[in-house]
Amino acid sequence: MIEAPGMSDQPLLVAEGLAKTYGRLVACRDISFTLYPGEVLAIVGESGSGKSTLLQMLSAQLAPSAGRVSYRMRDGVLRDLAALGEAERRFLFRTDWGYVHQDPAQGLRMAVSAGANVGERLMAVGWNNYGRIRQTASSWLDRVEIDVARIDDAPRTYSGGMRQRLQIARNLVTEPRLVFMDEPTGGLDVSVQARLLDLMRSLVNELGLAAVVVTHDLAVARLLSHRVIVMKEGRVIETGLTDQVLDDPREPYTQLLVSSILPP
Amino acid sequence: MNAPTYNFAYLDEQTKRMIRRAILKAIAIPGYQVPFASREMPMPYGWGTGGVQVTAAILGPTDVLKVIDQGSDDTTNAISIRKFFAKTAGVTTTTSTEVATVIQTRHRIPEASLRAGQVLVYQVPIPEPLRYLEPRETETRRMHALAEYGLMHVKLYEDIARFGHIATAYAYPVKVNARYVMDPSPTPKFDNPKMDNCPALQLFGAGREKRIYAIPPYTSVVSLDFEDHPFTRYKFDAPCALCGAADSYLDEIVTDDKGSRMFVCSDTDYCEGRQAAGHRGSQAAAPHKEAAHD
Numbered sequence: 437m438i439e440a441p442g443m444s445d446q447p448l449l450v451a452e453g454l455a456k457t458y459g460r461l462v463a464c465r466d467i468s469f470t471l472y473p474g475e476v477l478a479i480v481g482e483s484g485s486g487k488s489t490l491l492q493m494l495s496a497q498l499a500p501s502a503g504r505v506s507y508r509m510r511d512g513v514l515r516d517l518a519a520l521g522e523a524e525r526r527f528l529f530r531t532d533w534g535y536v537h538q539d540p541a542q543g544l545r546m547a548v549s550a551g552a553n554v555g556e557r558l559m560a561v562g563w564n565n566y567g568r569i570r571q572t573a574s575s576w577l578d579r580v581e582i583d584v585a586r587i588d589d590a591p592r593t594y595s596g597g598m599r600q601r602l603q604i605a606r607n608l609v610t611e612p613r614l615v616f617m618d619e620p621t622g623g624l625d626v627s628v629q630a631r632l633l634d635l636m637r638s639l640v641n642e643l644g645l646a647a648v649v650v651t652h653d654l655a656v657a658r659l660l661s662h663r664v665i666v667m668k669e670g671r672v673i674e675t676g677l678t679d680q681v682l683d684d685p686r687e688p689y690t691q692l693l694v695s696s697i698l699p700p
Numbered sequence: 701m702n703a704p705t706y707n708f709a710y711l712d713e714q715t716k717r718m719i720r721r722a723i724l725k726a727i728a729i730p731g732y733q734v735p736f737a738s739r740e741m742p743m744p745y746g747w748g749t750g751g752v753q754v755t756a757a758i759l760g761p762t763d764v765l766k767v768i769d770q771g772s773d774d775t776t777n778a779i780s781i782r783k784f785f786a787k788t789a790g791v792t793t794t795t796s797t798e799v800a801t802v803i804q805t806r807h808r809i810p811e812a813s814l815r816a817g818q819v820l821v822y823q824v825p826i827p828e829p830l831r832y833l834e835p836r837e838t839e840t841r842r843m844h845a846l847a848e849y850g851l852m853h854v855k856l857y858e859d860i861a862r863f864g865h866i867a868t869a870y871a872y873p874v875k876v877n878a879r880y881v882m883d884p885s886p887t888p889k890f891d892n893p894k895m896d897n898c899p900a901l902q903l904f905g906a907g908r909e910k911r912i913y914a915i916p917p918y919t920s921v922v923s924l925d926f927e928d929h930p931f932t933r934y935k936f937d938a939p940c941a942l943c944g945a946a947d948s949y950l951d952e953i954v955t956d957d958k959g960s961r962m963f964v965c966s967d968t969d970y971c972e973g974r975q976a977a978g979h980r981g982s983q984a985a986a987p988h989k990e991a992a993h994d
Contacts, residue, residue, distance in 0.1 A: 523846045545833075545854070552857045559857065560850025566860055566926040588861045 453503035478657035481667035534607030534615035540599035597628035719757035726914035731876030749907030751823035766800035771808035771966030811970040814900035824906035829883035941983040943974035
């Protein structure tokens with residue numbers, strides 16, 4: 437386990453008693469945790485366990501039925517996300533936060549060039565110099581290991597792994613402090629997954645990012661995260677340090693999850 | 701036999717009141733697209749149904765109307781709209797930019813500078829400047845509301861990345877009164893500077909899309925650009941072949957089937973005025989004989 441850089445004793449994101457119900461259907465119930473700067477939290481569990489619902493509530497895309505999410509803004513004040521105005525929320529979303537979708541087509545503009553995809557957030561915060569935008573875009577393409585010669589190609593000409601790396605570059609260009617990732621390696625083949633995980637791990641370390649990663653792949657959780665939350669039927673059944681939970685699971689369900697991975 | 705009777709300027713008074721309310725709101729919020737209950741007009745969409753409704757709503761008996769299409773007073777669209785209002789409102793029509801009080805236009809702004817008291821009515825096909833980048837109407841409205849215009853620069857960025865310069869040549873996006881980004885209708889970007897701080901009132905009507913927007917007199921209109929790729933007006937290589945004007949927007953006219961062509965002012969009134977004043981271009985024939993017919 438690597439020591440997370442930039443750890444501080446003030447939480448970045450606080451979830452208190454979060455719940456989401458759709459009529460009689462309960463998607464999430466009574467979820468509380470805190471996330472500290474520079475910390476990577478994995479949310480694992482099987483399909484339908486409420487992971488993605490939780491992620492949407494944390495990133496203020498879905499209003500919780502009960503409970504609340506607070507976030508420490510850049511000025512150091514912890515604020516309730518539900519109390520933010522829409523303009524503030526959207527500004528937060530494209531500056532201080534990143535959101536990596538499982539399907540890159542949702543997170544990218546497929547018809548405009550890679551350079552413009554990376555530059556969009558910069559232009560949205562008022563960058564007005566083409567040369568500087570392009571230079572920043574190419575340095576980010578380089579960082580995510582995309583050939584800079586392809587800066588003017590549209591992402592629809594990219595492979596799945598390149599699209600996912602481009603999506604990461606697009607999110608990180610404004611130097612966010614918190615990144616949400618929804619199954620970032622889903623749909624990629626194993627060797628591409630390995631490269632992507634390697635890249636994400638080094639970026640998270642370099643930039644001191646905090647991240648919430650939703651995954652059903654325990655290998656992703658083991659490689660990326662410091663802490664793990666295990667969900668089942670909408671509730672948190674086990675939480676703890678990644679190696680502790682994965683090597684020494686307490687709950688029967690977690691034991692089942694861990695034992696269902698084929699031995700390497 | 702009874703001839704069909706129309707209300708003054710075709711539309712009924714209730715409809716005109718509704719359109720005027722939309723126009724007043726549009727003037728109060730420069731560049732903001734005001735929805736209105738666009739009516740069926742006796743012409744197909746795309747022929748200026750929006751512009752015609754705006755003109756009908758503001759026209760008074762003493763107004764003098766000029767209609768231009770691509771700068772020209774004598775194309776089908778311009779002539780039929782002029783005749784339409786001569787018939788339904790009995791107003792005086794003209795081809796002179798000077799004399800007109802209301803000018804309905806498609807795709808051009810007259811070369812002669814406009815004066816206070818004049819109204820320029822644009823026919824608009826697609827009022828939403830963000831349309832081709834963001835297909836969702838709910839999302840574009842929200843972007844306007846929150847002044848999130850980064851996406852507009854993405855379009856200009858793409859132009860430079862692909863062509864080396866901002867290649868958008870018409871419908872070039874502008875920011876009105878330092879707030880709303882607006883599509884100036886498909887006028888060439890050559891005309892964009894004329895909109896800035898213009899003494900005349902500028903009204904935009906989109907009939908199919910049911911939107912009206914406006915630029916009040918003396919309002920700032922800034923074309924979007926990058927610091928290192930500033931907005932430039934299109935420059936022509938040669939002057940007008942008929943009147944020799946070097947400062948006007950030119951049309952390319954194919955003169956035979958062997959590839960010969962000439963470049964002439966698209967604003968016919970401006971070109972005729974200059975020829976009448978004795979200016980001659982390289983291909984000007986006998987002193988000007990033809991004039992627009994009503």
